[in-house]
Amino acid sequence: MKAIKIQPGGKAAVVDAPLPRLRPDYVLVKTVAVALNPVDWKHIGFVPGTEGCTAGSDFAGVVRKVGAKVTTLKPGDRVAGWTHGGNINNREDGSFADYVVAKEGIMLKIPERGVFRSGLDVIATCSPNNFSMVQSLGADAVFDYKSSTVGEDIRKLTHNRLYHVFDCVSTDESARICADALSNDVVERKPIYSAVLYCTFPRDDVQVNVTVAHTIFGESFTKPELGPENFPANAEDYEFGKKFWKLSEKLLTEGMFQVHRPDIRSGGLEGVLEGLDELMRGKVSGKKLVYTLAAGGKTGAVKT
Structure with missing residues (x-):
């Protein structure tokens, strides 16, 4: 098969690779389409030690085989989900293959349609030319993140x-905006700031959390960009992850999801490199960039 593997020097290429091994609680999926996230190119360009890892997180496809411990899926099921791309502990994980x-x-199992809305009051930041799109997704208020007074x-x-x-950005600048936006009335309760990367948060009266989503797989792993410590297997997070995906499947079936406009492209894994x-x-x-996959093609590399 073909897969996008991370190469030395912050590059990635489409190469020949063996089928990933089927672990007992995993399924083997024939990939039909993949979607791209900023974290995917960051795994390639910034995370040390990921050479040889398969890149990519999001996927959709058809189950071909199931592991010995799998009870809820069978060959032929159409599914969409998430993988631990750039995983230095299991380098064959990743969706770009x-x-x-x-x-x-x-x-989740793929139903016929999908839309989402939240029960919370949601405030979002984006570019002004995307205001109407973000509001159509359910945001109650939208602000220009480049404004000097946005917070x-x-x-x-x-x-x-x-x-x-x-x-979701987690830079020192985005942290400053969040610090300005969060309440400074901390008598009743302490505000909570959650990031996806370690960054400098300019207030000490706010609870700061770093959310590492890969704990939902319930397996130990290492993230060199977050420090040398090993993240231990977390069974509680895996149970939460299963509930999250089961609820997502239900909401998707009921037509309760609304998503970013997909930009669906052909070009296979070589196209994925261009999108990254x-x-x-x-x-x-x-x-959201989405690529349908086709067999064959030449190798390529992400420009850095």
Whole structure:
């Protein structure tokens, strides 16, 4: 099969690779399409020690084989899910390949349609040209993240009562915006700031959390970019992950999901490399790059 493997020097290439081994609680999926995330090119360009790892996180496809301990899936099921791409502990994990191994419970069966809405009041930041799109996805208020007063403007809108922020960017600049937006009234309760990477948060009266989503696989792993410590297997997070994906499948079936506009492209794994390069250069906005996979093709590399 073909797979995108991380190469030395912050590059990636489409190469020949053996089928990933089927672990007892995993399924083997024939990949039909993959979607791209910023973390995928960051695994290639910034994370040390990932040479030889398969890149990619999101996938959709058809189950071909199931592991000995799998009870909820069978060959022929259409599924979509998430993998631990760039995993230095299991280098064959990752979705940018003709075949994917994916853990039972961390995926959903594909129904006919999907839309999502949240029961929370959601405030989002984005570029002004994406305001209407983000509002159509369910955001109650949208702000320009490049505005010098965006944090203060959010605090004013929320009457100094914003206590939860999830920072998907997690840079020092985005942390500053979140610090300005979160309530400074900490008598009743302490505001919570959650990031996906370690960054400098400029307030000491806020609870700071770093969310490492890969704990939902319930397996130990190492993230060199987050320090030398090993993340131990977390059975509680795996149980939560299974509940999350089961609920997601239910909501998807009921038509309760709404998603970023997909930009569906052909080009197979070579096209994925081009898309990763676009993501890295900041050329993708307001949409999700999705590539359908086809057999064959030449090798290529992400430009760095």
